[in-house]
Amino acid sequence: MADRNYRNHSTQGRPDPYDALRSAFDDPADSHAAEDLSHTRRVSAVRPASPEQRADKRGASRLPVRRGVRRRGGDGADRKKAPLSPAQRMIRKRILILAGLIALLAAVLLSVYAVFCIRDVLAIGVEEDSVRVEIPEGATTGQIIDILHDNDLIQNTVFCKLFAKLREYEDNYVGGVYTVDTNIGLEEMLYLFKAKPKTAEEKEVTIPEGWTLDQIVERLNEMGVCTSEELYDTIANTDFTNYPFIAALSEQDQTGRYYLLEGYLFPDTYRFYADSNPNDVIKKFLDRYEEMIATLDINRAQELGYTWDEIMVIASIIEREAGSVEQMADVSAVIHNRLKNPVEYPLLQMDSTSYYYYNYIEPKLTDDGQKSLYASAYDTYNGSCLGLPKGPICNPSINAIEAALYPTENSPYYYFYHDSNGKMWLAKTDQEHVQNQVEANRGDSNG
Secondary structure, three states: OHHHHHHHHHOOOOOOOOHHHHHOOOOHHHHHHHHHHHHOOOOOOOOOOOHHHHHHHHHHHOOOOOOOOOOOOOOHHHOOOOOOOHHHHHHHHHHHHHHHHHHHHHHHHHHHHHHHHHHHHHOOOOOOOEEEEEEOOOOOHHHHHHHHHHOOOOOOHHHHHHHHHHHOOOOOEOOEEEEEEOOOHHHHHHHHOEOOOOOOOEEEEEOOOOOOHHHHHHHHHHOOOOOHHHHHHHHHHOOOOOOHHHHOOOHHHHOOOOOOOOOOOOOOEEEEEOOOOHHHHHHHHHHHHHHHHOOOOOOHHHHHOOOHHHHHHHHHHHHHHOOOHHHHHHHHHHHHHHHHOOOOOOEOOOHHHHHHHHHHHHHHOOOHHHHHHHHHHHOOOOOOOOEOOOOOOOOOOHHHHHHHHOOOOOOOOOEEEEOOOOOEEEEOOHHHHHHHHHHHHHHHHHO
16 A cells, blocks of 8 residues: 555656556556545536537537648549540540531531422422423322432432421322423422312303314313413323223324314313313313213114214214204214215215314414325315214214214215205205205395
């Protein structure tokens, strides 16, 4: 005890470096004594820290933040990147230049593509010209766009088909041969083939019985239905063989014929839209003709020994020669009688055929060879025109067609003549025919 007290006394006021070591070997009983001694010490009261002190303590506990300065020894992302070598800088520069060139090339190609697309739709910068194209029956918009591309009227079919799809074009096109202007653009081209009229205005057109094709075209042009040029082009170049009566015409029937459709444009009253599609207009005539002849016995032509086209030629002559419906069967009988006796009557000698040639064919001809060809094909007073003319000379009525199929039975007549009042004089021989003319003219002078 004396040694420990001495030790405590001797080290009082200064720390002993061996205290910690000695305490590890002290007797536990001695530790209790030390605790007892601690109770005898005065301990000052602990006051609670003020809010200001607590705030200072918290602030002091935090480490100061050095903004804008990275600590060394952080992760890889915080480490400063090593500078690029000259070779790497050159590669990066070349990549940037190449990327720029590719972007520029893409922009140029896109611009060129856009120009071609706009050119197809608006026909900007397209030189004016005309191209003839044939549109088949039942063609779709896509098929027509392909046809336009094949004829160099458009360049980009993919864009044009997409454009037409967005515009929701219906596939209501009229087949035929068209003359297309190169500078009208895709929409106008498609509209050209449509059955839909350009305006809602309707025209009522009456075609008299016995009118020629030229007269019909002129009337339609005057009424604003179609232009003459459009109609003649359609008539001359469109394939109408989907109609059986046209398909039945042999190559021989067509050779030397002036108008293929003459005789088949049925005379009637029609309603057309202004600025109609010319193919649609012609087909309305042919549809009406097909509808009307369906009421007749077509096989009757074969019973008489003629083709249907020859019956139409006879009907056209009857229409122009007869003064009334009542006279048609007698005129038909005269024609049939002369055709059955070609030895004695090789020429029909019908005035209406000569009138048709000299008034509707010859004025359009400039070549003497063509004049001779068509004169021998249509003028039944011409020594080379034996039998019937090459084709009909007008568009006959249903009454004239019936008369051609059913002439007056057992008629003995080979001649007829009309006076100024329309009365018809029939004769069996040429001598009687001359006498009838004298008698008819005498009656005219007395009247």
